[in-house]
Amino acid sequence: xxxxxxxxxxxxxxxxxxxxxxxxxxxxxxxxxxxxxxxxxxxxxxxxxxxxxxxxxxxxxxxxxxxxxxxxxxxxxxxxxxxxxxxxxxxxxxxxxxxxxxxxxxxxxxxxxxxxxxxxxxxxxxxxxxxxxxxxxxxxxxxxxxxxxxxxxxxxxxxxxxxxxxxxxxxxxxxxxxxxxxxxxxxxxxxxxxxxxxxxxxxxxxxxxxxxxxxxxxxxxxxxxxxxxxxxxxxxxxxxxxxxxxxxxxxxxxxxx
Amino acid sequence: xxxxxxxxxxxxxxxxxxxxxxxxxxxxxxxxxxxxxxxxxxxxxxxxxxxxxxxxxxxxxxxxxxxxxxxxxxxxxxxxxxxxxxxxxxxxxxxxxxxxxxxxxxxxxxxxxxxxxxxxxxxxxxxxxxxxxxxxxxxxxxxxxxxxxxxxxxxxxxxxxxxxxxxxxxxxxxxxxxxxxxxxxxxxxxxxxxxxxxxxxxxxxx
Numbered sequence: 001x002x003x004x005x006x007x008x009x010x011x012x013x014x015x016x017x018x019x020x021x022x023x024x025x026x027x028x029x030x031x032x033x034x035x036x037x038x039x040x041x042x043x044x045x046x047x048x049x050x051x052x053x054x055x056x057x058x059x060x061x062x063x064x065x066x067x068x069x070x071x072x073x074x075x076x077x078x079x080x081x082x083x084x085x086x087x088x089x090x091x092x093x094x095x096x097x098x099x100x101x102x103x104x105x106x107x108x109x110x111x112x113x114x115x116x117x118x119x120x121x122x123x124x125x126x127x128x129x130x131x132x133x134x135x136x137x138x139x140x141x142x143x144x145x146x147x148x149x150x151x152x153x154x155x156x157x158x159x160x161x162x163x164x165x166x167x168x169x170x171x172x173x174x175x176x177x178x179x180x181x182x183x184x185x186x187x188x189x190x191x192x193x194x195x196x197x198x199x200x201x202x203x204x205x206x207x208x209x210x211x212x213x214x215x216x217x218x219x220x221x222x223x224x225x226x227x228x229x230x231x232x233x234x235x236x237x238x239x240x241x242x243x244x245x246x247x248x249x250x251x252x253x254x255x256x257x
Numbered sequence: 258x259x260x261x262x263x264x265x266x267x268x269x270x271x272x273x274x275x276x277x278x279x280x281x282x283x284x285x286x287x288x289x290x291x292x293x294x295x296x297x298x299x300x301x302x303x304x305x306x307x308x309x310x311x312x313x314x315x316x317x318x319x320x321x322x323x324x325x326x327x328x329x330x331x332x333x334x335x336x337x338x339x340x341x342x343x344x345x346x347x348x349x350x351x352x353x354x355x356x357x358x359x360x361x362x363x364x365x366x367x368x369x370x371x372x373x374x375x376x377x378x379x380x381x382x383x384x385x386x387x388x389x390x391x392x393x394x395x396x397x398x399x400x401x402x403x404x405x406x407x408x409x410x411x412x413x414x415x416x417x418x419x420x421x422x423x424x425x426x427x428x429x430x431x432x433x434x435x436x437x438x439x440x441x442x443x444x445x446x447x448x449x450x451x452x453x454x455x456x457x458x459x460x461x462x463x
Contacts, residue, residue: 001380002381002382002421002422003377003380003381003423004379004380004381004400005379006379006380031394041447046379046380046402047336071272071273071276072276072279072280073280075273075276075277075445075446075447075450075451076402076445076446076447077402077445086424092273096272097273097276098270099270099274099445106356121307121308122308122309124307124308124376124404124405125270125307125377153347163338166311172376172378172404173378186270201374201375202374202375202376202378203374203376203378203379204374222323226374226378227379228381256380256400
């Protein structure tokens with residue numbers, strides 16, 4: 001098999017600017033988003049994901065403009081997540097040049113949304129984003145949380161992933177974030193990643209917890225992920241995407257170099 | 258200056274195709290259109306598509322594009338991308354069976370259930386099985402970005418110019434006279450993708 005495992009740097013954006021922050025605190029401007037995206041592209045990123053943390057409607061238009069300028073210069077798949085609630089939001093981002101959109105809480109409040117969007121735009125561009133937190137150890141169980149991990153919905157994460165991706169009009173991909181591991185830098189929640197990856201038929205992106213390059217390989221080899229997403233290890237210049245790929249290759253993982 | 262029409266019948270993300278072509282051919286006139294007259298006048302035609310095949314055929318019918326696409330595929334440099342490859346074939350298993358444009362003989366079939374994830378999504382190697390001007394300056398087994406759940410199957414080996422392995426060795430690129438069509442997305446495949454688009458823009462069909 002020759003399909004490469006993907007490395008996806010993730011950028012937080014607010015009002016069309018890339019911002020750096022630790023768990024939404026102490027947010028700083030991280031320079032020109034086009035330059036950041038071009039750097040990741042040059043380093044060999046397989047895709048780039050933007051997480052829009054903009055509060056206002058006007059700021060969202062600015063994010064669309066940002067995606068537009070990036071799409072004119074960076075020719076790899078671009079995903080935009082955060083605040084996608086309805087078909088018009090998807091249309092606006094696709095028109096700006098995004099290739100996929102990630103839908104998170106809106107799918108919880110309206111479980112038919114994913115079907116509706118997949119039917120309209122094709123499941124290849126609809127990603128279901130899942131924020132999960134472990135609620136019991138034995139047997140291991142995870143639930144979907146909203147509001148930055150503060151509020152549980154009582155929905156089982158693995159069952160939810162299956163429900164959102166099954167059938168002709170399910171999401172084409174799962175972006176799975178462990179709220180327990182996010183920002184902690186001790187590696188992915190491998191049991192969660194494995195449970196979801198085994199349960200669904202579509203590709204799974206592991207997210208939350210990457211602190212070093214070994215963590216990326218673990219996500220693939222032990223978590224069964226098809227792609228790994230990381231933010232801070234790339235943002236703060238600790239590692240380049242190229243170094244990450246070489247480290248994965250050393251562990252016998254097929255990557256695009 | 259030449260003109261390149263990108264057929265836009267409302268299915269999928271054609272903006273990225275336009276952006277990538279504008280990047281490699283800044284002096285050419287590149288436009289999205291569903292206007293049959295403009296497609297007829299264009300020097301080259303790009304035929305993209307995403308989503309379900311049945312919905313695409315319906316949309317093309319509604320836009321009155323079936324005949325003009327068939328005509329362009331006979332007359333001028335024509336590049337099919339993703340569903341724009343599949344639509345050229347006779348028939349697809351998708352949506353309980355859908356007829357295509359029948360420009361190329363063969364079928365569109367679904368990846369069989371296995372331990373492989375469907376859709377086939379990401380960067381996979383493309384084996385060049387014949388020489389073609391559109392492979393110029395692209396290494397054999399270069400990686401291109403794909404996302405699809407169905408693939409094309411033809412009995413006519415002479416038209417197969419690229420293959421990829423994903424559980425099965427499938428045809429990911431075909432060529433016939435002035436037609437070149439690929440399953441992957443050159444507009445999203447970085448340097449090699451842009452090279453393929455450059456080759457298309459410069460292609461002189463003999």
